[in-house]
Amino acid sequence: MTDWERVRRLMGDDSLSRLGRAHVAVIGLGSGGGFVALSLAMSGVGRFTLVDMEDLEAVNLTRHVADSRYLGWNKAKVMADLIRHRNSDAQIRIIADDITKHPDALEGVDLVVVGVDGEGTKYKINDLCLARNLTAVYAGVYARGEGGDTCVIHPYDGPCYACWAAELREGLGDQPGEELDYGLIQENGTLKGEPALWIHVTRVASAQADLALNELLKGARPDFPANTLVMANAPLEIVSGQTTPAHSGVWVNIARDPHCMVCGDRLRMADQAMSLDDLADMMFSAPPEQDEDSAARRLEDE
Ligand SMILES: [Zn+2]
Numbered sequence: 001m002t003d004w005e006r007v008r009r010l011m012g013d014d015s016l017s018r019l020g021r022a023h024v025a026v027i028g029l030g031s032g033g034g035f036v037a038l039s040l041a042m043s044g045v046g047r048f049t050l051v052d053m054e055d056l057e058a059v060n061l062t063r064h065v066a067d068s069r070y071l072g073w074n075k076a077k078v079m080a081d082l083i084r085h086r087n088s089d090a091q092i093r094i095i096a097d098d099i100t101k102h103p104d105a106l107e108g109v110d111l112v113v114v115g116v117d118g119e120g121t122k123y124k125i126n127d128l129c130l131a132r133n134l135t136a137v138y139a140g141v142y143a144r145g146e147g148g149d150t151c152v153i154h155p156y157d158g159p160c161y162a163c164w165a166a167e168l169r170e171g172l173g174d175q176p177g178e179e180l181d182y183g184l185i186q187e188n189g190t191l192k193g194e195p196a197l198w199i200h201v202t203r204v205a206s207a208q209a210d211l212a213l214n215e216l217l218k219g220a221r222p223d224f225p226a227n228t229l230v231m232a233n234a235p236l237e238i239v240s241g242q243t244t245p246a247h248s249g250v251w252v253n254i255a256r257d258p259h260c261m262v263c264g265d266r267l268r269m270a271d272q273a274m275s276l277d278d279l280a281d282m283m284f285s286a287p288p289e290q291d292e293d294s295a296a297r298r299l300e301d302e
Pocket of ligand 1 (some may be wrong): 162163261
């Protein structure tokens with residue numbers, strides 16, 4: 001049995017009980033998602049649906065909470081095992097597959113943590129969450145780990161992920177499921193940012209886990225100032241003309257786009273919101289122009 005006494009004294013009975021009853025789905029259990037899942041379990045979250053179709057490979061070991069003892073295991077099973085060794089009371093459901101093949105797995109879930117890298121996959125998860133009115137916490141790490149962002153998406157109350165990405169991403173930049181290039185994959189790599197990659201990934205993941213905890217404990221903790229935190233691991237120009245120093249961040253509130261192709265009012269009222277496949281076809285054939293006036297911009301390619 002996990003001994004929660006010290007946590008209970010700090011947090012109080014009510015908050016710890018709330019977390020113990022909370023059911024969080026973590027989709028994508030790589031370096032970021034695995035760290036978030038473990039962190040939430042160590043904070044007292046009691047119920048998990050863990051989703052990942054991939055196995056842990058040798059190349060993952062330098063940036064994953066699991067070590068070589070888990071090589072060849074499915075990542076959802078890896079994380080279930082690690083969580084049970086931290087929180088023996090945790091109830092865990094494992095989906096060792098693509099979430100889009102198991103949308104019913106999200107029934108009864110209180111919050112979704114999105115740990116996948118591919119923007120296309122994030123759009124699909126956005127669709128699943130909107131259909132079920134599920135709040136989701138997303139995160140992204142920029143090239144070489146120089147920075148990253150995390151945001152909370154409440155369906156139809158603020159932006160959906162598509163509205164959000166239209167402001168802070170260049171739309172669907174990669175194919176669904178494609179792995180993000182952290183800048184390590186070029187032939188000779190580049191030293192800028194790399195030695196601290198694991199630290200920088202988990203720093204963003206740590207903020208993502210904190211946003212998730214705040215959602216689960218709404219009312220018991222002060223609200224964060226905006227729906228998005230953009231973090232600088234190295235000095236970054238997050239707001240145009242200003243350099244944000246390393247190890248600091250900027251809170252940005254992204255608004256819902258009433259004309260959004262996924263959650264827009266007109267489409268919603270007509271009950272004919274664009275299907276995901278239609279959206280993906282459109283986005284891939286004609287990437288949207290980047291809004292140069294947006295408060296924060298894509299930082300990967302300087
Ligand atoms: Zn939207």
